[in-house]
Amino acid sequence: MQWDIDTPEGLLMRQDLANCLEELLKAMPANQRALLELRDTSGFSFEDICNELSISASNARVTLHRARSQLFQLVDHYEETGQC
Numbered sequence: 001m002q003w004d005i006d007t008p009e010g011l012l013m014r015q016d017l018a019n020c021l022e023e024l025l026k027a028m029p030a031n032q033r034a035l036l037e038l039r040d041t042s043g044f045s046f047e048d049i050c051n052e053l054s055i056s057a058s059n060a061r062v063t064l065h066r067a068r069s070q071l072f073q074l075v076d077h078y079e080e081t082g083q084c
Helices: 008-027 030-041 046-053 057-081
Strands: none
Touching: 008 057, 030 046, 030 057, 046 057
């Protein structure tokens, strides 16, 4: 799907997707949300994240993978259907 955000429809689709992502993040387990925020938004290293959250590196990687997978699935579904 080619999104053109210069059109009113494109802007609405972008906002709708942002709302869907926000709802998914709210519903996500706290540890997954924290990992996404620390790693992808704030750019913390895995070592710092593990120290902050008191988890192992392997647990951090698995949890982050699960969180990212949920986000990717939501975006794919939205692109196909236009719905959350």
